[in-house]
Structure formats: structure tokens, C-alpha cells
Amino acid sequence: xxxxxxxxxxxxxxxxxxxxxxxxxxxxxxxxxxxxxxxxxxxxxxxxxxxxxxxxxxxxxxxxxxxxxxxxxxxxxxxx
Numbered sequence: 001x002x003x004x005x006x007x008x009x010x011x012x013x014x015x016x017x018x019x020x021x022x023x024x025x026x027x028x029x030x031x032x033x034x035x036x037x038x039x040x041x042x043x044x045x046x047x048x049x050x051x052x053x054x055x056x057x058x059x060x061x062x063x064x065x066x067x068x069x070x071x072x073x074x075x076x077x078x079x080x
Contacts, residue, residue, distance in 0.1 A: 016043050017051040037063050 016039065023036050040063055042048070043055040 015051075016048050020050055033067065037067075 019039055020036070023039060026035075037060070040050075040055055040060045043050055044057060044060050047054075049055070
């Protein structure tokens with residue numbers, strides 16, 4: 001939320017790279033994979049880069065394909 005609304009934390013702007021790094025330190029759970037997916041999708045939609053790298057639609061869709069076949073996100077075909 002801080003990144004999305006450009007709110008500072010401890011008087012510092014929060015970058016997409018910082019959010020991604022925080023997500024990667026979480027345990028590998030499905031809900032954390034969803035956080036990662038939604039961050040990538042948000043960055044793609046808003047044109048925001050992650051650590052200086054532009055996020056492309058193919059990257060977001062590739063990450064979506066990693067979800068279990070029965071996942072509602074995968075079945076919804078987000079960003080298709």
C-alpha cells in the first residue's frame with residue numbers, strides 16, 4: 001500500500017524492489033506467491049520498474065502459470 005500510494009515509511013519512499021525483496025524473504029506459501037504475482041501485475045499495469053527492470057506482460061503470465069491448475073487466479077486468465 002505504501003508503494004502504491006507513494007507513502008513514506010520511516011521518511012523513505014518504498015520501491016517495488018524493496019517490496020519484492022520482502023516478499024521473497026517470506027516462507028514459500030501459496031498466499032505469498034499471490035503477493036508476488038500481484039506486485040508484478042501492479043508494476044506491469046502502472047509501468048513501474050523493479051530494480052530498474054521493466055516488467056513485461058509475458059513475465060506476469062509466466063508467473064501466473066506457476067499456480068496450481070485449480071487456482072482461481074489461473075482459471076480467471078488475469079491479463080489475458
